Amino acid sequence: MSQSIAANPDRLLPVDPGTRAIARELLAEVEHLPLISxxxxxxxxxxAEDTTFPDPTxxxxxxDHYVTRLIHAGGVGLDQLRVGPGPHSVDSRTAWRHFAAAWPLFDGTASGYWIRSEFEHVFGLPAETVDSFGAETADxxxxxxAAKLAEPSFRPRQLFEDFGLEVLATTDDPLDSLEAHRLLAKDESFTGRVLPTFRPDPYINVAHPxxxxxxxxxxxxxGDGVxxxxxxxxxxxxxxxxFVENGAVSADHGVxxxxxxxxxxxxxxxxxxxxxxxxxxxxxRDAFEGHMMYEMARMSVEDGLVMTVHPGSFRNHHTATFTQFGADTGHDIPFAVHYTEGLRPLLQDFGTAKDFHLVLxxxxxxxxxxxxxxxxxxxxSVYVGAPWWFLDAPDSILRFRSAVTETTGFTRTxxxxxxxxxxxxxxxxHNMSRRMDAGFLARLVAEHRLTEARAHEIIVDLVDGSPRRVFKL
Structure with a gap:
């Protein structure tokens, strides 16, 4: 039986045979550890509802704005991909055909890698089908x-277990009732942890409509009447x-x-x-948001919520697209930001506060x-957040490890x-990240900069210890 590139056991590992052999051993140490998200x-x-997924599209x-943005760049309108609320101009299968026709656009991208992996490992498609996906095989x-989605076993809760998920954090409005989280927490048949995350952006950004x-x-x-x-x-x-009473461990800020x-x-x-x-x-606007970030840090010191900060995105860059399709539809564009001066007021007062965790x-x-x-x-208090959004890709992860490790090591991420x-x-x-970390550590071992025994300890800590420690799990 042929093997797709998504199933190759050495995918993403170093090309050099000696380094690859070390990486294989490191990957084996962590490949089947639980997923912490x-x-x-x-x-x-x-x-909570555990309903059947509607259709492939x-x-x-x-x-998935990673997917739709690139298809849109190739000339297909978002209305052809069933993006946004309200009635759609095409049916699900037609939108899927647009996706399949655009599949060559995803060569070399992280999204292309992830989708191939989903086809192979989640949906069980044959190797020849995975590697030949395109306009001719769309239907x-x-x-x-669609047949897989109709199977009784292919429901969110079963997939949660099949994926090996242990912890999954959501992102929630401060006024959310968190009813779904409470239902899951009380359900003895569901053994995973689904944690809410306090996300106050629309209540802090005065420019929000x-x-x-x-x-x-x-x-x-x-407000207690005040x-x-x-x-x-x-x-x-x-x-x-x-939120803390309902299991939250962090507050996230997309400033x-x-x-x-x-x-x-x-x-x-x-x-x-x-x-x-x-x-x-x-x-x-900038002054009030900056002050409220200071206040959010003060509150995190008091209530223990980990403070995560995701800045540097020009949200809704294309006004006409935002007007028609809404937010989070692929046109948020990064711009340069500066942390050293910007964070100094916060760090002056809280940078050494006991048990305060600030993930940047x-x-x-x-x-x-x-x-x-x-x-x-x-x-x-400060931890470097893993590569995010446009940077959570194989080569970007390697650049991140190289850029950060020589200054702050592995434990501060x-x-x-x-x-x-x-x-x-x-x-x-998660599997991609584990493979890239295995390759990075294998190179340090091969260059005699790290013992193999220590590399095995480090990769377990990167995969399992760091997220538990940083997010107080």
Missing amino acids: PHGHVPAEML ALLVSP AVYDAI EWAARVDRLTAEA GGYAGYLRALENRRRY RTPLTLKLSGPEAEALFAKACRGQATAAD FTLDETVFSRELAPLAGFYP SGFIDDTRAFCSIPAR
Whole structure:
């Protein structure tokens, strides 16, 4: 029987035979360890309800902006891929055919690697089918996956177990009831951990079109009857406490930049009032968001939630696409950011605070060696977040390890973060990361910079120890 490239046991491992042999042994040490996913976007409701997946397009194409953005760049409209709310102009199979016709665009990309792996390892497609996928085989592959989705065993909870998932964190609005999380926690038949994550961005970014309405609701529901800026802060503290009570271990912040500011009470209150009147300028927006990042750090020191920061994305870059299809549809574009000066007010007060964990992610990989590794190499609170979004790809992971390790070692990094809405890609993403770490460590062993015994200890810590330690699991 032929073997697809997605099934090759040496995929992504070093080419040099001696180094590859070491990498194989390291990979064997961790390949079957449980998956720990402390940051992602799979909805808890999917697991709580355990409903059948709708169709191949709805599962693998439409919700995955890694996929739709590249097809769109090739000239296919997002309306042809069933993206966004409301009625769609094409049926699921037609959208799938667009995806299959665009498949050559994914050669060499991380998305192409993950999807091939899903075809092979999740859906069990034959090798020749995986390697010949394209316009001519679109319908046959669609039908094969649709048949798999119809199987009673192919449900979210069973896949959670089959994938070897132990922990899966979701991303949740501060006012979410967390009912799905509570149902899963009480269900003795479900043995995994699905943890909510506090994500307050629309309540902090005054430029968000719904900021004022959301803040009014937040204060009304959780402000203990206190109004104004004081009630706003109290409401955020109360909702964070509610998340902790329901299993949350982290608060995530998708801010524009890593700016932090320590404003006086009257200064912050004046900015808040100005924003509530709809009079905040762009400078006011940045100042208030920077101050609230300082406040979020203060709250994390008090309530113990790990603080993760994901800056540097120009959200909704194409206005017409945002208007028609909404957010998270493929046109968020990275830009350069600076951490050393921006984070100093926060780190001055909280950088050495006991049990405070601050995980810094970036889309600007030039800062890995210049800023993030040096910060993590001094401040006990700081950890370097794994390559994220556009950087969670094989070569980017190797660049990350090279850039960070020489300054801050292995223990000051977060462990792999899959950061995905594409549930079926989770095992492929984690396996990719483990293979790249095995290759990186194997090179250090082959160059006599690290003993093989120590490399075995390190890779277990990278895969299992680091995410547990950093995210307080």
